Amino acid sequence: MDDDKALLAARFDADRTHLKAVAYRMLGSLSEAEDAVQEAWFKLSRSDISDVRNLSGWLTTVVGRVCLDMLRSRASRREDPLEYYVPDPLVRGADGGAIDPEEEALLTDSVGLALLVVLDTLGPAERLAFVLHDMFAVSFDEIAPIVDRTPAATRQLASRARRRVQGVAPGPAPDITRQREVVDAFMAASQGGDFEGLLAVLDPDVLLRADGGKALAGLSKLVRGAEAVVNQALTFARFRREYREVLVNGAPGVVSYVDGRAVGLMAFTIVGDHITQIDIIADPERLEALGI
Numbered sequence: 001m002d003d004d005k006a007l008l009a010a011r012f013d014a015d016r017t018h019l020k021a022v023a024y025r026m027l028g029s030l031s032e033a034e035d036a037v038q039e040a041w042f043k044l045s046r047s048d049i050s051d052v053r054n055l056s057g058w059l060t061t062v063v064g065r066v067c068l069d070m071l072r073s074r075a076s077r078r079e080d081p082l083e084y085y086v087p088d089p090l091v092r093g094a095d096g097g098a099i100d101p102e103e104e105a106l107l108t109d110s111v112g113l114a115l116l117v118v119l120d121t122l123g124p125a126e127r128l129a130f131v132l133h134d135m136f137a138v139s140f141d142e143i144a145p146i147v148d149r150t151p152a153a154t155r156q157l158a159s160r161a162r163r164r165v166q167g168v169a170p171g172p173a174p175d176i177t178r179q180r181e182v183v184d185a186f187m188a189a190s191q192g193g194d195f196e197g198l199l200a201v202l203d204p205d206v207l208l209r210a211d212g213g214k215a216l217a218g219l220s221k222l223v224r225g226a227e228a229v230v231n232q233a234l235t236f237a238r239f240r241r242e243y244r245e246v247l248v249n250g251a252p253g254v255v256s257y258v259d260g261r262a263v264g265l266m267a268f269t270i271v272g273d274h275i276t277q278i279d280i281i282a283d284p285e286r287l288e289a290l291g292i
Helices: 003-029 030-045 054-076 101-107 113-119 124-135 140-147 151-170 178-192 195-201 226-237 283-291
Strands: 089-094 202-211 219-224 242-248 251-258 263-272 272-279
Touching: 003 030, 003 054, 003 124, 003 251, 030 054, 054 124, 054 140, 113 151, 113 195, 124 140, 124 151, 140 151, 151 195, 151 219, 178 195, 178 226, 178 242, 178 251, 178 263, 178 272, 195 202, 195 226, 202 226, 219 226, 263 283
Parallel strands: 202 272
Antiparallel strands: 089 242, 202 219, 242 251, 251 263, 263 272
16 A cells, blocks of 8 residues: 555656646746645545546646636635736746756746736636646647536637737747847846936837735836836836846846845846836745745
């Protein structure tokens, strides 16, 4: 019996990184993704899987069902305005450094913060159908029982979600070197009070989203348009005494400090040679929880 449990645990561990990648795309939260994977282990350890032919596929659908329940629960109790919320980022040093298998799985398919923000606008069932089918190639026949719909209706859920994602998701980004050059130009211009320099690197329709959380709710805002974002950048540059470059979900980002304390994480979405979106987390509790 102990040998069977050890074998089952080893088999689950082999799928853990994949399952967390599924949960991260579903939830946009690293801690909740870990909780979902842990719940999947509990369900596996209590289930009779003697008739399960594809354990990896079974676990994927279990995680999907757990995440669906979590999304529905979140929607019913959410207090913070969704339009200001920035999903959890994956942050590491600007030099890249060694990347562990779990982080590599989470970053597969270039899941940037901008895409996670878009996914947050989908309904729970739409999000599940889109993520499982379009990102992880799970069939509609397998997804349908999770959302309690027919395969045809499930296909429509994914199609509707796909249209919404394609309508607002950013275009392809330039190579990482060019992205860093654009971010460096933005930071130099904001630090130097260069209004025209900022306008040069911002898309005319750029969107800035700031998430201050409950602690700094007054900082939460949406700012649209290049000139409005420039004014915000110049205002906050006066309070930013130092910063360091990081990678946020594989793209260039910046952590700002005041007196040695991290006060903000900025993630940039770049299309062509211009910044089209800036996502900022200023919530001190989340910054600490993310290890920033």
